[in-house]
Every structure is written in structure tokens, then in C-alpha cells.
Amino acid sequence: MSAATPTVLRQLSPATTARLLGSWHAGGPAYIALADALRAAVLSGTLAPNTRLPSERELAATLRVSRTTTSGAYARLRELGFAVSRVGSGTVATLPQRSAEPAPGRPAGGDAPVPDDALRAATPAGAASGAGHLDLWQATPPAPPELHEAFARALERLPAYLDSGGYEPHGLAPLREAVAARYRERGVPTTADHILVTTGAQQAIALLAHTHLRPGDRAVVESPTYFHAMESMRDAGGRVVGVPTGPLDVDLLASTVRRAQPRLVYLVPDFQNPTGFVLSADERAAVREIADRFGVTVVGDETLVELNLSDEAMPPAFAGDGTSPHVVSVGSASKAFWGGLRVGWVRAHPQVISHLARARQSADIATAVLEQLAVVELLGRHEQVMAGRRRMLRERRDLLVGRLREVFPWDVPTPQGGLFCWADLGRPVAQAFAAAAAAEGALVAAGPIFSPESTGAASRVRLTFTRSPAELTEAVPRLARAWARVAPSGRTRR
Structure with a gap:
């Protein structure tokens, strides 16, 4: 015992x-x-x-x-x-202090460890500075051709705001209304009072974490999940508790909320990052019931909701009828349109919005006016812009998934949407493989970084398909060389 x-x-x-x-x-x-x-x-x-x-x-x-x-x-x-x-x-x-599994950076089979500098290059900090590497880490597609015209039209509208101080803590009224209209199109009754514009979805997540969590409070997330969201919760002093997903077991989620008594629950209902799963309509309803039953704020990160690459219709919006004070949605222009557009938003009860607007003033006061006006223009041409985005991403997804299946003995499902695929290597060498790939000039994200315990998903890697077809094609031989280093017995097919 x-x-x-x-x-x-x-x-x-x-x-x-x-x-x-x-x-x-x-x-x-x-x-x-x-x-x-x-x-x-x-x-x-x-x-x-x-x-x-x-x-x-x-x-x-x-x-x-x-x-x-x-x-x-x-x-x-x-x-x-x-x-x-x-x-x-x-x-x-439990997790042992020391495991018999291969240590990160050391391939299975007793080969020499991958150099420490390669390991550092396979971390989030390394990914941001991977000059000369083919980047399958960052989930950021190139800008659409309509972006330049959107900024040109935004400049035409800018003079109307120049006599003001330029600070709008809640966001510009035209953008708040445009975002609210998009929620109404998805079946969620929404007014501008339900919307707070933020400087990207990441700021929205950080703002929610810092306003809901005190040091020692628990936050429940899916495991695996978006690692920057976990960072925001830990920065706020929260203790992150994971619930396995892929797909999400809502009964287990309810058990976890009841036992852990968290102040915040964070989920990615649409093309979950990194697994790609989508919560069904029944699961969304069950999550909202959990939020109301336990009085816990549940955040649905909808930054990928517009990136449906299949012919299947999306389930109803995560917010349902939008009346629950405990259900909060986060959205963004960065994934749908362009990462350089640092414009996001929160959809929540008006009282929550007012509280968040006061709290965000200690960080950046307000979001840049010109970028907000550009997003208004893009939302006005939403269907035209997104049709081209989805076509481009579908072609790149099919290219990468096809090449990976041709070359590797991995399980590579075709994601139905989003910006990445979640590949199963078949053996717990994800961290060593990510390090070897970095040494070969390709950046991939190892599964454990998406785990709240930093030890799960040891056989998984996330690969984005947002780069150009030429870059995706060039990356596969580099990945093959990395795979040969960490799994000499796991031969490639070609």
C-alpha cells in the first residue's frame, strides 16, 4: 500500500x-x-x-x-x-517520477541522444525563432487576396474616427455589430452589448483566466489542448486539470467539475486543437447543462469554427441560445483571415462583458482602430473570402496527408477542418522525433506539450498544413530522415 x-x-x-x-x-x-x-x-x-x-x-x-x-x-x-x-x-x-519510456531527446533503441540545441528548437520558443526551418508548427495561413482591399476601405473610413481619442475599450461599434450579426446568422441571438473586442483571441483567453482565477484555483481543460491557453491559466495562478478528449467524455467532464470544483473550464468545440474533433449538438447541450448546474464559467474557443473543410454541416453554435450567463465564447479574425490581424472577441452576458472591459484596461486599454475597421470589411465579404480560404486549405491538407501516408507507417487521419493533422507515430517517441525533425530543418509540435501533465500524447505529433505546397512537399523528406533517426526499425514506405 x-x-x-x-x-x-x-x-x-x-x-x-x-x-x-x-x-x-x-x-x-x-x-x-x-x-x-x-x-x-x-x-x-x-x-x-x-x-x-x-x-x-x-x-x-x-x-x-x-x-x-x-x-x-x-x-x-x-x-x-x-x-x-x-x-x-x-x-x-499516477505518473512516476521516472519512467521506463525513452526520455525526451533520446531515441528508442539506445542510439545517441538528440542534441540539446535540437530539443530547444522543438519547443514553443524555438518554433518562433526557427530561421531556415520549414515550419509545420505554426497554424497561420497566408493572408487572403481580399486583405489589401479591406485595409484600403478601412483607410477610407478612418477619418470618421480621427476626432476622437481612439480608445474604445469595448471595441468599435461597427465591429461589435458585425460580430453580433455573425452570431445571429449561426442561430445565437446576440447584440453588440454581448461583444467585447480584444487584441486577438489569445488576449481574450488570458483576460478570462486572470478575471476568473485566483492563485490555487483549478481550471479544467481537455487533454490534449491548446498549450497557450494552459499557459494563460497558469500565469493567473491556476492549477490546470485535464480531462481526456478525442472525443470528449461529457460524463467524465461532469465528474471532474464536481470533484475538482474549478472556477473555469476551457474547451475547443470546433476542430479541437490538436485532435481535430468536433463536439456534437448533444455534447454541446450537455456541456451547457454542466455549466449551469455547477455554476462554473465554461469558455468555448471558437477560433477555428469557420474552417470547415468537409461537406458536412457544423453543429449549432457552442453558446446555444446564448442565454446562459456561465457560457462564454471566444472568436478571432486571425485563423479565419490572417494571423497579422490581431483582432479577437468575447461573446458573453453583458455584465460579463462590462467586467472584462474594465479589467482589460490594465493591459492595453483598447484594440487598434484600423485593424478593427479592416475586419469589419472582411466580415462583410465573409462568404467570398472564406470560400477561397477553405479551397486553399483543403488542397494543402490533402497534399500533406497524402504524402505522409505514402511515406510513413503512421496513422494519419484526414482532419475535417482546422489547420493541422494529429498523427499517431505508433510509439512514444514524439519528443525525440520533434527534436530530430528540428535538426533536419523541419518544425513539428510534439504531443506532450498539449498535455496538462506535459507527459501525455507521447506518440503523437501535430503538423500544420498552412505552408505552401512546395514547402509541404520539401518537408516530408526531412521528416523521413528524422524518423529514421529515432525509429530505425520503423521504416518508411518509400
């Missing part, structure tokens, strides 16, 4: 455990196979630490194995440091 049991933040039901494990018994002693499957789930991030596992008896009945098998599996997990047990507390999944 362990002397101390970690704080239990969620509980896994036997049925959910069975779904999570899938076909777990691939041969050999059943208890070892079950323990290895549970350990792999912890390492991949699908089973979050601090989760109470089902009892040995309940799990045995659900998996249709003997009690000896589940007892032996839990004992093995404890030996490996992936679980602790205590009378009255059950068995809780």
Missing part, C-alpha cells in the same frame, strides 16, 4: 475504462497485458493522472476476466509507479 494517495480529481467508470482500453489483450499473460494497456493510456494522455480507477471486482466483471487478472494488473501498475492504492481510496492512476 502507498503511504500517501494523490488528490482524486475524477473517477473512471468500468464502462469508460473498457472503451478507453479497446482491444487491450494482444497475447501473453492477461494481467501484464492489462497493466501495459493502462500504463500506455496514462502515457498517451487518454487516462489522466489523479483519476480513480474502477475497483478490481467491477473492472473484472466489465472486461470479462478473472479478479486475479485485475488484481495482478493493479499490483504491476503500483510496482511501475503508475498507480497508488490505499484502503478507502481505491487505486488512483
Whole structure:
């Protein structure tokens, strides 16, 4: 028995455990196979630490194995440091201080470690300064051809604002109305009073984190999720708690909210970053019910909602009918139009908007006027602009996914929207692969950076398809050389 049991933040039901494990018994002693499957789930991030596992008896009945098998599996997990047990507390999944898995930067098979400078180049800071690298990290498409004309028209409208001081803490009235109109088109009754314009969606997320979290407060996020959102919550003093996604289990989310009692929940309902999953209409309704039942603010990051690359219709907007005071939506012009347009927004109850507008004045007071006017013009030509954007992104997605499938023995699903694909390498070497890719001149994002525990999704990498076709084509041989370094037995197909 362990002397101390970690704080239990969620509980896994036997049925959910069975779904999570899938076909777990691939041969050999059943208890070892079950323990290895549970350990792999912890390492991949699908089973979050601090989760109470089902009892040995309940799990045995659900998996249709003997009690000896589940007892032996839990004992093995404890030996490996992936679980602790205590009378009255059950068995809780944990992460060991040291793992038997290959360390980041050290390929499997005992080869020499990838140099530290390559590892640094594969971190977010390195990605921002990867001169000479083909960047499959940043999810930022090039500007649309309509952008130049949008700024030209914005300049024509600018004189009307020059007699004022230029500060509009809530945002320019024409932009707030244009954003509200877009929400109404998506079925959410919205007025300008529901809208706060921010300097990009990232500022909106940071503002929500700093106004809702005090040091020590918990924030619940999907695992994996957008890492800059987690950074904002930690900067505010929050403790980030992950709920496995891919897809999201709303029952587990409710259990986590009930146990962790967070002040904030952050979700990406549309083409989730990085998995690409989309919450269904029923799941969105269930999330809103959780927000109202527990009185917790749930933020839906909708920055990718306009990037539907499939023929399927999108589910209703995350906000539903827009009446819940606990449901907040965040949007942006950066992903839909251009990353250089640092214009985002929050859609929330008017009282929340007023509170956020007062709080943001300690940061930047207001968003630049000319950029807001340019976004007004782009929203006015929304369908025309987005048709070209989607066509361009669909072609680049198909090119990258096709080449990856031709060359690598990976599982590379075709994302139905968004700006990136979430590739499964088949072995927990994502960090070593990202480091080797950087050394070969290509930047990719290793799965663990998207995990709240920084250890999950060890077999996954996120690759964006926003670069030019020539760059995407050139990147694949570099990735192949990197793969040969970290997985010499995982041969490429061509």
C-alpha cells in the first residue's frame, strides 16, 4: 500500500475504462497485458493522472476476466509507479517520477541522444525563432487576396474616427455589430452589448483566466489542448486539470467539475486543437447543462469554427441560445483571415462583458482602430473570402496527408477542418522525433506539450498544413530522415 494517495480529481467508470482500453489483450499473460494497456493510456494522455480507477471486482466483471487478472494488473501498475492504492481510496492512476519510456531527446533503441540545441528548437520558443526551418508548427495561413482591399476601405473610413481619442475599450461599434450579426446568422441571438473586442483571441483567453482565477484555483481543460491557453491559466495562478478528449467524455467532464470544483473550464468545440474533433449538438447541450448546474464559467474557443473543410454541416453554435450567463465564447479574425490581424472577441452576458472591459484596461486599454475597421470589411465579404480560404486549405491538407501516408507507417487521419493533422507515430517517441525533425530543418509540435501533465500524447505529433505546397512537399523528406533517426526499425514506405 502507498503511504500517501494523490488528490482524486475524477473517477473512471468500468464502462469508460473498457472503451478507453479497446482491444487491450494482444497475447501473453492477461494481467501484464492489462497493466501495459493502462500504463500506455496514462502515457498517451487518454487516462489522466489523479483519476480513480474502477475497483478490481467491477473492472473484472466489465472486461470479462478473472479478479486475479485485475488484481495482478493493479499490483504491476503500483510496482511501475503508475498507480497508488490505499484502503478507502481505491487505486488512483499516477505518473512516476521516472519512467521506463525513452526520455525526451533520446531515441528508442539506445542510439545517441538528440542534441540539446535540437530539443530547444522543438519547443514553443524555438518554433518562433526557427530561421531556415520549414515550419509545420505554426497554424497561420497566408493572408487572403481580399486583405489589401479591406485595409484600403478601412483607410477610407478612418477619418470618421480621427476626432476622437481612439480608445474604445469595448471595441468599435461597427465591429461589435458585425460580430453580433455573425452570431445571429449561426442561430445565437446576440447584440453588440454581448461583444467585447480584444487584441486577438489569445488576449481574450488570458483576460478570462486572470478575471476568473485566483492563485490555487483549478481550471479544467481537455487533454490534449491548446498549450497557450494552459499557459494563460497558469500565469493567473491556476492549477490546470485535464480531462481526456478525442472525443470528449461529457460524463467524465461532469465528474471532474464536481470533484475538482474549478472556477473555469476551457474547451475547443470546433476542430479541437490538436485532435481535430468536433463536439456534437448533444455534447454541446450537455456541456451547457454542466455549466449551469455547477455554476462554473465554461469558455468555448471558437477560433477555428469557420474552417470547415468537409461537406458536412457544423453543429449549432457552442453558446446555444446564448442565454446562459456561465457560457462564454471566444472568436478571432486571425485563423479565419490572417494571423497579422490581431483582432479577437468575447461573446458573453453583458455584465460579463462590462467586467472584462474594465479589467482589460490594465493591459492595453483598447484594440487598434484600423485593424478593427479592416475586419469589419472582411466580415462583410465573409462568404467570398472564406470560400477561397477553405479551397486553399483543403488542397494543402490533402497534399500533406497524402504524402505522409505514402511515406510513413503512421496513422494519419484526414482532419475535417482546422489547420493541422494529429498523427499517431505508433510509439512514444514524439519528443525525440520533434527534436530530430528540428535538426533536419523541419518544425513539428510534439504531443506532450498539449498535455496538462506535459507527459501525455507521447506518440503523437501535430503538423500544420498552412505552408505552401512546395514547402509541404520539401518537408516530408526531412521528416523521413528524422524518423529514421529515432525509429530505425520503423521504416518508411518509400
